[in-house]
Amino acid sequence: MTILLEDITKAYNGRNVLEHKNISIEWGGCYGIVGEEGVGKTTLLKIFMGTEQPDGGGVHRMGDYKYPTLRSAYVSQEGQLNRKKNAIWNVHKAYRKIGKAQAAELLQLLLTPEECKVAAGELSEAKQRWVEIVAACVVPADFFVLDDPFRGMSREERSTALTYILECRGSRPLLIATQDEGELETIPQVKVYHL
Numbered sequence: 001m002t003i004l005l006e007d008i009t010k011a012y013n014g015r016n017v018l019e020h021k022n023i024s025i026e027w028g029g030c031y032g033i034v035g036e037e038g039v040g041k042t043t044l045l046k047i048f049m050g051t052e053q054p055d056g057g058g059v060h061r062m063g064d065y066k067y068p069t070l071r072s073a074y075v076s077q078e079g080q081l082n083r084k085k086n087a088i089w090n091v092h093k094a095y096r097k098i099g100k101a102q103a104a105e106l107l108q109l110l111l112t113p114e115e116c117k118v119a120a121g122e123l124s125e126a127k128q129r130w131v132e133i134v135a136a137c138v139v140p141a142d143f144f145v146l147d148d149p150f151r152g153m154s155r156e157e158r159s160t161a162l163t164y165i166l167e168c169r170g171s172r173p174l175l176i177a178t179q180d181e182g183e184l185e186t187i188p189q190v191k192v193y194h195l
Contacts, residue, residue, distance in 0.1 A: 001027045001061065001062065001063035002024060002025065002026050002027070002061075002062040002063055003024075003025040003048070003059065003060070003061055003062070003070075003173075004022075004023075004024050004025075004059070004060045004062060005021065005022065005023040005024075005025075005044070005047065005048060005057070005058075005059050006022055006057050006058055006059075006060060007020050007021075007022060007056060007057035007058075008020070008021040008022070008023075008044065008047060008054045008056070008057040008058075008059075009021075009054060009055050009056035009057055010040065010043050010047065010052070010054050010055050010056075011055055017038075017039070017040040017043050018040040018043060018044060018047075018054070018195075020056075020057070021040075021044065021057075021193075021195070023044070023048075023193055025048070025143075025173050025175065026173070027063075027171070027172075027173060028171045028172070028173065029173050029174075029189075029191060030173070030174045030176075030187045030188070030189060030190040030191070031173070031174065031175045031176070031190065031191050031192075031193065032175075032176050032177075032178065032181065032184040032187070032190050032191070032192040032193065033045065033175060033176070033177040033178075033193050033195060034177075034178055034179070034180075034181045034184070034192055034193070034194050034195070035179065035194060035195035036179060037179060039195040040195055041147070041177035041178075041195055042077050042147050042177065044177075044195070045145050045147055045175060045177055047059060048145065048175065049070075049072045049074065049143075049145055050069065050070070070142045070143060071139075071140065071141045071142050071143075072141055072142065072143045072144070072145045073136040073137055073139050073141035073143070073144045073145065073168075074136055074145045074146075074147075075129070075132045075133055075136045075145075075146040075147060075148075075149045076132075076147055077147040077148045077177075079128060079129075079132060080132065080135075081120045081121075081128060081131055081132060081135075082120065083119060083120050083121030084119055084120075084121065085119065085120060086116060086117050086118060086119060086120060087103075087107050087111060087115065087116045087117075087118075087120055087123070087127075087131045087134075088100050088103045088104050088107065088116050088117065090120055090131055090135055091103035091106065091107060091131065091134050091135045091138060093135075094135035094136070094138055094139055095135075095138045095139045095140070098138045103134070103138070104116050106134050106138070106164075107130070107131065107134055109130075109160055109164060110127065110130045110157055110160055110161065111123075111127055111130065111131075115127060124152065125151060125152035126151070126152035126153040126154070126157055129149055129150065129151055129152060129153060129161075130153075130157070130161060132149070133146070133149055133161055133164070133165060134164075137164065137165060137168040137169075141172065142172060142173075143172060143173045143174075143175065144165065144168075144169045144172060144173070144174045144175065145175045146165070146174070146175065146176045146177070147177045148177060148178060148179070149161065149165075149176060149178075150162075150178070150183050158183060159186065162186060162187065166187070174187075
C-alpha cells in the first residue's frame with residue numbers, strides 16, 4: 001500500500017504553513033519530516049493521519065486495504081500523558097490489554113523502577129517522551145507517527161528509544177518529524193523530506 005500526499009496546501013489565519021507539498025509513504029518505509037519550528041511538520045503529520053484537512057490537494061491511498069481508516073501509533077509534539085498519573089498507568093491506559101507488569105518492564109529500558117511509579121509530570125522531559133513512545137508503541141496500529149519524539153534525550157537515550165521503536169514497528173511505515181536531521185542518521189534507509 002502507498003499513501004500519497006499530493007499538492008498539500010494549508011493556511012492558518014491567512015498564513016501559509018504548507019504550500020504544494022508532495023510526499024509518498026510506502027508500506028515498510030521509514031520517513032523523516034525535517035524542518036525548523038513552524039514550517040508545518042505537525043500539520044503535515046495530522047493531514048497524513050486524517051485529523052486535519054488540507055485547504056488544497058489531497059491524501060490518496062493506493063493498493064488494497066480492508067479497513068476504511070488507518071490507525072496510527074502517535075506521539076504528539078504537545079504530549080498526551082496524564083501528568084498526575086505514573087508512567088505505568090499511562091502505558092496501561094493507552095492499551096488496556098497490556099498488563100501493568102509488562103508496561104513496567106518496557107518502561108524500564110529507560111526508567112528506574114522508582115521513576116515508573118512517580119507522577120509523569122515529575123519526570124524529566126526526556127523521560128516523559130519515553131513514556132509517550134512506549135504508550136504509542138503498545139497500541140495496535142498501521143503506522144507509527146512520531147512528532148519530535150526525542151526532545152530532551154541524550155544520544156544514548158535516543159539510541160535506546162529508536163531501537164525500541166524500530167523493533168515495535170516491524171514492517172509498518174514510520175514517520176518522524178524533527179528539527180534535527182541528525183536524529184534520523186541511524187535509521188536504516190530513511191527517506192527524508194525537508195519542509
